[in-house]
Each structure stands twice: as C-alpha cells, then as structure tokens.
Amino acid sequence: MKPNLGRILFLWIIAVGQLWGAYQWSVLEAPKILAVGQSGIVRYECRFDSSAAEYSIKLKLNDTPLYKTSILTEQDKVVGGKRIETFDVLITPKTSGTIKINTEAVVRFTGLGAVENTVLGRDNLSKDDIVEEKANLPSITLVANKNMMTLTGKLTLEVRSDTRMVRAHEPLHLSVIVRGAGSLDKMTPYKLNISGVKVFAELPQQSLTPSPQGFEGEVSQEFALVADKSYTIEPLSLSYFDTAKNQIVTLKSKPIYVEVGEGYALSSLLDVPEINDYGTLKRYALYLFFIGLGAGFNEAARWLWKYRPVRKKRTFWESASTLSELVRILSLSGEKRFDEVIRALEEGKMDLREAKKRLRSQEEKQ
C-alpha cells in the first residue's frame, strides 16, 4: 500500500477519534447559589468506554480572585467493565455575583511501550510513550450571594469554666469551643479583656476534617484567668453566615460570674523544708570548709617535706672503725687534702673521733 496524504490523514483522524472517544466528562451535582465564603460541592464524573486501566486523571484546581476549588474526595470504580471516576470538588466563592467555573483535567494515557519499559526496568522511557491531553470539564455557573461574614456554615459556641469560685491569684480555666461544619479554618482567636484580670491565652487548637460544607469539627481555645477580686466574664459572641438559613446568625454565651476569695498566705505556698536539708549558705560554707581543709593539709605537707630530717651523705671514710683502717681508707683515696689528717694519725696526735670530726669539717667547708 502506497503511503499518501489522504491515507495518513484518515489514520490520524481514526486514532484521535479513538482517544477522544475513550471517556466522557459530566457534572452530576452542582450548587446553584452559594454565599461568599460558603463551600459547595460539585461532583464531576468521568465515564470511560472500557476498564481504561492505562488512564490516569489529575484535576487542575483553581484559586482565582473569584473562587477557590479544592478536591474533597475521589472515587474510582468499574461498573459493567467500564471505569467510572468521580471527583467531589469543593467550590468556595470569594466575591458575590454570577461566577462561571471552568475546571480542567489532565488525562494521561500510558502506552504499552511505557508499561513494558517499566516492567523490564529500562530507563529509556521517552515522553512519546505517555500521551497527555487536556480535558475541559463541563463548566458550571452559580450565583454567589453577598456575605460579610468570614465564618459560614452551621456552628455552635460553648463557653465553660472549670469553676466559679477561686482564691485570689488562683487561676480559673476557661474553654471556648466552636463546633460544627463550615469555614471553621478561618476562625480568628478570641481575645479576652477583663478589667483587673490577668488573662493568659493559648492559641486555638483545631480538630477539623474536610466536609461538604468546608470543614467539620471543633476549634477550641483555652484561657487562664488570674485576679485578686471577683469579676464577670462578659458573654462571648460568635457571628457567622448560616448557610442553611441563608442568614447571619449571632450566638452568645452566658455571662460567668467568678467569685474570688481570699488568697493563700505566702508561707503556706512554700514547701516545708526538710529537717536534714542544708540551706544554700550552709552548703557553701561546708564546701569552703573542705577546700580550706584541703589547702591546709597541702601546706602542712609542703612544710613537713621542706623541713624533713635529711640524712647526711655518708662519706666513704665513715665506715672506718679503727685508726689503721681510717689511714688505709684515706691513703687509698690518694687525695692530697687528707695528707694532714693521715700524718696526724700516724704521729698519734689525733684519735679516731677527732680525725672524723676534722674530716667532717673539711667536707662541710667543701
């Protein structure tokens, strides 16, 4: 068969037609009216002609000045050998008016070559093996009503204190809990300002899960209030746009009167000292004493060493016990300095004791 332009064009149209004809997008559910800040669910469905295992879909979410989309759930199932993929997309209008929402998706077809390469562990996977195409989902139009409130949904407010009577300077714990479903993520922390009361506030703790209204769960905030006089916690209010009633609702808590009694005496707040426990000063004094004792011992040891009795060096002639022995020892040394003593000993002019005394004095002089 000769290749010609008409034949190639025909085959291309067939191929593209096959690709385009493989799936179809539709909108199953979409809100018509929403308030600004209120979230609504749009349910998109992609229905394939086959089980379509080679396809994957990724939605492109938008965050425009008019609205914001975020994905809530994604379901994938095969019914009667045909794949159906459902996306629940949360749409939150940012401004009032008619808003046209266009959502795109990227459909990726993984070719046989890519699968083969992956299975075999080849690293020469080229882009040609994967075909991506942009799919424009059916557009929807909704009307966003005006809403001045940041919070929307269906909410409740709970304010509770652990007690109503405290002693002076004893803290009272106050919990503010906002529960429900809606735009709870946008909730701003409460600020308490009570005259004569020191307020210690924690940051709000969020325990939220995504829901068709936005988020569901609770936001709680803890306070510790310390005062020396009785005081009243004024009612706390929570205003939000009730999406069910389509109106602004303001919730108010009841005022809480806190009776502050006489405080504890300072002495009664301190720990009772143990009998055997040394005070800091006593302890340091003890340390100083031991250091001083050590230094004293050291100095004493040095003194004793310095003035220790030193045995005088025994000279070689000290061992002589007789005159002749001393003469012999001195003579054998051959040293001239002993000549005088030797002569005196030989002439009998000096006894042994005297000779040794003389020799010692000679040694000392040297």
Next chain:
Amino acid sequence: MITTINAIRAEVAKVVVGHEKMIDGLLIGLLCEGHILIEGIPGLAKTTTVKALSKTLGLGFKRVQFTPDLLPSDILGAEVYDPQNNGFKIKKGPIFTNLLLADEINRAPAKVQSALLEVMQEHQVTLGDESFKLSPPFLVMATQNPIENEGVYPLPEAQLDRFMLKLRVGYNTTEEELAIARRVASSTYEEIEAVIDHATLEKLKEKVRSIHIDEEVERYMITLVQATRNPQEFGLSEIKRYIQFGASPRVSIDLFKASRAVAFLRGKEFVTPSDILSILKDIMRHRIVLSYEAEAENIDVDTLIEQIAKAVPIP
C-alpha cells in the same frame, strides 16, 4: 728541699688549677725516673700540666701527637741523605728531649709504641750504626683517652708494665672549674719561671733515694704485691677468679721508689704505710691483668686493689 718542691707546685699552679694528685704523680715520676701514663678524657689540662712542669724545671720538652699513620722514625729520627756532603746524616727525632709528651699514645700502631717503649727502658736510641744516649732526665708522659674504642691500639700488658704510674685524671671540683673559667675568660696567665736546674733535680733525686724504709714496711710492700698474685692466701678467694695475672716484680721496685718519693713530697724522712697506700693504685692498676670474668662483670681494678689493701694487715 721541700721548699723547692713547693716552689715547683706554686709555679705549676699558675696555669693549672687543681689536679694536685696529677702534679704530684708527675713529680714522683720525675724524682724516681719513672714514666707516667695519664688517662683522662680530653680537656682536663693534661698537656698543660706537663708543659708547665717542664718549664718550671727548666727542662727540654717535646710533644708528639700519636696518630695511626705515625712511624717510628717520626719519633726517633732517621738517617737522611745529605747532598752537600754526599753522605748520610742523622736527623734526630723529638725523642731527644728531657720531657716527652706522647699524646694519645694508644692511637699509634704497635710498632711505634714499641719503638718508644724501647727507648723508655734503655734511655738510648740507635739510628743507623750509631747509638745515642739520651741526656738525663728522660721522662715520658703518655696520655690516653678512655672513652674511645674505635681507631685505637691498646697498649699490650708488657708495654704497660714499663710505665711506673698510671694516673687517672678526673674532673675539677666546682670551685676549681669556676676559677679555670674566670682565668681563661680574662686571659690572665702568669709567666712560668724555672725554679730549679738540673743539678738541683739530681740533688732532689739523691734525697729521695735516701728516704728510709723500715724492713716491716718493705715487707708490707712485698706482701701487697704478692697478694695480687695469690689473693686466696689473704682470704680473698672470691677475687681470685677476677685476676688473670698479678703484679710483676717491677711493681715491687716501683713501689719502693715511689713510696720514698711520696714520703719526700710529704716532707718525711721515712716511709709509712700511708705513703705506700696513697700510691698503690697508681702503680698497680695497669699492671694487674684482669680475667674475662672481671671484664664481663665490669669489675674495676681499683676496687680489687682496695680489697687487697684491706686484706693485708698494716704493720
């Protein structure tokens, strides 16, 4: 007479600080006509002392530095051809002097040592057909360095025996060394003058020979020498194995001579045992031949002499 000796000492002391024992040893050698071997490390004024002594005595002095390539003719002299007379004439060597300093005698080979030692014994040199008597006094003072072992030729025992004394020179005391350093640093040397002449020296020798030795003391000397040969007879069996050969008869002769000189230097008319003992080590230490065991056990000959002296009763 003793004043003359003191005058000699005083002159030598002008250049030599300390070392009285070495000076006395040299004087003993001079008075007894005995040769001296001085052992000591370099720099202990051995040569200076000998030179000073020769000047003091007004005697001729020559110094020969012994080296391995020294020949006997370098010391004794030789017959040399005289072209003017068309014959040979005698060229006398440095041996023809009164005091010869043989420096580092153990550095020269045996033939040179032998040539020198022959002259020491005979006081006569034969060059060619002619014999020359050395004019007295003739005294050889040899030095040797005990710290070097390589490149040295130790003197054989027979040759060592010809030295009357072997003096060991030690370091000076602290005060003496301080005086030496000051003197050398300031270069204040005094001129040495001759205080005696040859005739006076002969008179001194005559005086020494006249010093009396009692028979008991004479026997004491002989007993000391015999004790080196048979120490076991004096209760020194334990040192017998350390001595290969005891002192020779020359030791007895030299002991007789030297003890007289010691007594003379001490200003005495007779010899006492202390005179003998004071010179005993210097006379004996190079003449007792130690055994291999003594060498192996590092036994010092002086210690053995001390033990012998202790074992022999003093009269």
